[in-house]
Amino acid sequence: MINRVVQNADEAIKDISDNMTLLVGGFGLCGIPENCISALVKKGVKNLTCISNNAGVDDFGLGLLLQTKQIKKMISSYVGENAEFERQMLNGELEVELIPQGTLATRCLAAGYGMPVIYTPAGVGTEVAIGKEVRTFDYNGEVKEYLMEHAFEADFAIVKAWKGDTAGNLIFRSTARNFNPMMAMAGKITIAEVEELVEVGELDPDHIHTPGIYVHRIFKGNHYEKRIEQTTVRKK
Amino acid sequence: MLDKNGIAKRIAKEVKDGMYVNLGIGIPTLVANYIPDGVNVVLQSENGILGTGPFPFEGEEDADLINAGKQTVTLLKGASIFDSAMSFGMIRSQKVNLTILGAMEVSENGDIANWKIPGKMVKGMGGAMDLVASAKNIIVAMQHVNKAGESKLLPQCDLPLTGIKCVKKIVTELAVLDVLPTGGFRLLERAPGVSVEEIKNATLGKLIVEGEIPEMIL
Numbered sequence A: 001m002i003n004r005v006v007q008n009a010d011e012a013i014k015d016i017s018d019n020m021t022l023l024v025g026g027f028g029l030c031g032i033p034e035n036c037i038s039a040l041v042k043k044g045v046k047n048l049t050c051i052s053n054n055a056g057v058d059d060f061g062l063g064l065l066l067q068t069k070q071i072k073k074m075i076s077s078y079v080g081e082n083a084e085f086e087r088q089m090l091n092g093e094l095e096v097e098l099i100p101q102g103t104l105a106t107r108c109l110a111a112g113y114g115m116p117v118i119y120t121p122a123g124v125g126t127e128v129a130i131g132k133e134v135r136t137f138d139y140n141g142e143v144k145e146y147l148m149e150h151a152f153e154a155d156f157a158i159v160k161a162w163k164g165d166t167a168g169n170l171i172f173r174s175t176a177r178n179f180n181p182m183m184a185m186a187g188k189i190t191i192a193e194v195e196e197l198v199e200v201g202e203l204d205p206d207h208i209h210t211p212g213i214y215v216h217r218i219f220k221g222n223h224y225e226k227r228i229e230q231t232t233v234r235k236k
Numbered sequence B: 001m002l003d004k005n006g007i008a009k010r011i012a013k014e015v016k017d018g019m020y021v022n023l024g025i026g027i028p029t030l031v032a033n034y035i036p037d038g039v040n041v042v043l044q045s046e047n048g049i050l051g052t053g054p055f056p057f058e059g060e061e062d063a064d065l066i067n068a069g070k071q072t073v074t075l076l077k078g079a080s081i082f083d084s085a086m087s088f089g090m091i092r093s094q095k096v097n098l099t100i101l102g103a104m105e106v107s108e109n110g111d112i113a114n115w116k117i118p119g120k121m122v123k124g125m126g127g128a129m130d131l132v133a134s135a136k137n138i139i140v141a142m143q144h145v146n147k148a149g150e151s152k153l154l155p156q157c158d159l160p161l162t163g164i165k166c167v168k169k170i171v172t173e174l175a176v177l178d179v180l181p182t183g184g185f186r187l188l189e190r191a192p193g194v195s196v197e198e199i200k201n202a203t204l205g206k207l208i209v210e211g212e213i214p215e216m217i218l
Helices: A032-042 A064-065 A083-090 A103-115 A178-188 B004-012 B028-034 B082-094 B128-134 B196-202
Strands: A021-024 A050-052 A072-076 A095-098 A117-120 A134-139 A142-150 A154-165 A187-198 A219-220 B018-022 B042-045 B048-054 B075-081 B098-102 B105-107 B139-140 B169-171 B173-177 B185-190
Touching: A021 A178, A032 A187, A050 B048, A064 A083, A064 B018, A103 A117, A103 A142, A103 A178, A103 B082, A103 B128, A117 B139, A134 B169, B004 B028, B004 B139, B004 B169, B018 B028, B028 B098, B028 B139, B042 B082, B082 B105, B082 B128, B098 B128, B185 B196
Parallel strands: A021 A050, A021 A154, A050 A072, A072 A095, A154 A187, A187 A219, B018 B042, B018 B098, B098 B139, B139 B169
Antiparallel strands: A117 A142, A134 A142, B042 B048, B048 B075, B169 B173, B173 B185
16 A cells, blocks of 8 residues: 655645645534644745635634735635635735535536536526536426536645545544545645544445545644534533 | 514425425524424435434534534434535435525515625625525525515515526515516415515515415414
């Protein structure tokens, strides 16, 4: 097996440089690559384009890279929980492209599957469709319009998994899976940080969500905060 | 006139046994509280759950287990977890039978606007555009008029659209209406104590009233 292990986040991101495009896994603050985000803040790379479903909150997740103004452009589906984000966007300091969530996921998938475009009905007749090719297909007994959307081309994908082995095979846990598997497939170079790193042979091949072929660098992350955005409970 | 819970309660009657249902944030989330016993439905959260359960007991929350509103939840027996691409795959391929979501405006031809107020609020569409573009059956839970007293059921939407010609049914604090394929809001039911006249006054789009309009049974 090919060994994909690097020592830590700093080594994993060492060749991420200014003006690069990054896919960043997670949904809200759930399943985000906390260690790599901190390492990017420390490294101080600038003018990044980040593709991620959300933009974190003011003081956590991608919000940390927004505070330090390292992000030039965000491509996301929902950015409602971040005041600094809103301020930078309204002041024109931050470029923002909002795209439907399913389109975001499927554009990652297309990249991982080696398909340059997909057609989706999401956004037909809305401002998302402006400048895009529209085609009509007769499919499943329904004649509908679809938008052509391109596979992402990103320099790096940064994902977070629960368990991984030294060959880069990944297993995600619960809804922290979200965008991580398809982003892992879509990076030219994919970095995975994991809570638990094990030797090859310890993971059941039948249980692997992302095969190591898609993962170029893997390391065991430290001190996961796993912040909860909205704690909702009921009484016993 | 209905309150938010009343709207949710009325919508719950549209949820049939055996359905897979996606509930949006806000009033739609409340619908889960009113699904009658014996009606088995599976709730989908577009971040990757089929079989979303109630909130966890205090102290049992799991940061890795949230719903699409980023709230901590639990899983019911038989639940499954999947990635975001598969989640929207089952939405696009219409395996999810019913979508219930909120709206800022709906037009008489079924267009919906709910993601952006230019210059004021830009939160993003999240999964709403995917849901409305694909779902066979879309019910909108909304207030009939905005805070300024202006109708939100319009000849055409003023706000940026989320989807076109997609809304099938609307439940508001005043009425249940469906959107006819030929255009127009057809009044089906009145909320308790609300007259047809009041609904007419609160509806700027084309309102179709045929015969006696019954009062809702909640």
